[in-house]
Amino acid sequence: MLKEKIAALNAQLEAEVATVQNKEQLAAFWQAYLGKKGAYSLLMSELRNVSAEDRPMAGKVINEAKKWAEAQYQDLSDKIAQIELAAQNAREAVDITMPSTRRPAGRLHPITIVKDQMVDVFAGMGFEIYEGPEIEDDYHNFTSLNVPKNHPARDMQDTFYVADEILLRTHTSPGQIRVMEGKQPPIKVLVPGRVFRSDSDATHSPMFHQMEGLVVDKGITLCDLQGMLDKFVQAIFSGDVKTRLRPSFFPFTEPSVEVDVSCFECGGKGCPLCKGTGWIEVLGAGVVHRHVLENCGVDPDVYSGFAFGIGIERITMLKYGINNMGYLFENDVRFLKQFKD
Secondary structure, three states, X not given: OHHHHHHHHHHHHHHHHOOOOOHHHHXXXXXXXXXXXXXXXXXXXXXXXXXXXXXXXXXXXXXXXXXHHHHHHHHHHHHHHXXXXXXXXXXXXXXXXXXXXXXXXXXXXXXXXXXXXXXXXXXXXXXXXXXXXXEEEHHHHOHHHOOOOOOHHHHHOOOOEEEOOEEEXXXXXXXXXXXXXXXXXXXXEEEEEEEEOOOOEOOEOOEEEEEEEEEEEOOOOHHHHHHHHHHHHHHHOOOOOXXXXXXXXXXXXXXXXXXXXXXXXXXXXXXXXXXXXXXXXXXXXEEEOHHHHHHOOOOOOOOEEEEEEEEHHHHHHHHHOOOOHHHHOOOOHHHHOOOOO
16 A cells, blocks of 8 residues: 555656756645655654554555655756856856957046146156145135134135134145144245135036145245246146246235246137237246244244145136036036047
């Protein structure tokens, strides 16, 4: 009776093997025949119907049947694995004769390109680099730079205040204060970074980039400033250009100057770029005000210095002939891919 039942079960299993085609069906096959409640596992319950003297032989027959079923399952599992692998290979097949997809190489933003070039020029003159905080206190951004409360120069800055006495820096000049507070002359430092003002049009942005330069030592004059700026503009624009200084006003320098560069487009003859004057304004500078030196603990009777502030977007627009600052912030790939380091 037990042997007939096992024979029938074996025949049923062999018939069902041909219907199993995937992992889900294979799992159901295991549960039906070899799981805890599977047909072969339940055969052991038949032993209670066998006499005591025949039970050892019956148990042996059941175990052999179960081992046979497990072998059938293993063969079927290997078959299904091969089928799954073949299907995966078919899905992931790659035609190595097809041309590859080319991905364009990334490029530096034009502002980054120009900033790096400017840093290289000044680093070659011995300048150290300092990056100050973008969120400043009123003292470092204004008061220490000789711009006290209610001074009209504050109106020129269009400042973003984030709390009382706390603001987004309007220029990189606070960097020179922090450097002088922590270091005695001689000082030769460059402070690049982002600055923020409430202003937006074709030539202004609420966020833009500046580069502050500061030199403090004994006997520093405007002549040193102009000689250094000549080297700078020649490296950035053309070896033939030169600078000129025009009187101006900044609270933190005295005397203060606007710095023009001779037009590198027309050679000073007059063109639309220089508006027919032969000169282009590029930055502001001057001799560090003695009050600024005093605020930082530097003796103005012993040391003097000059400072300058350069708008990096300004230099970038002039260098590449860009007529709208918005192009530098729109991240239009068609525009950006024109620039190479």
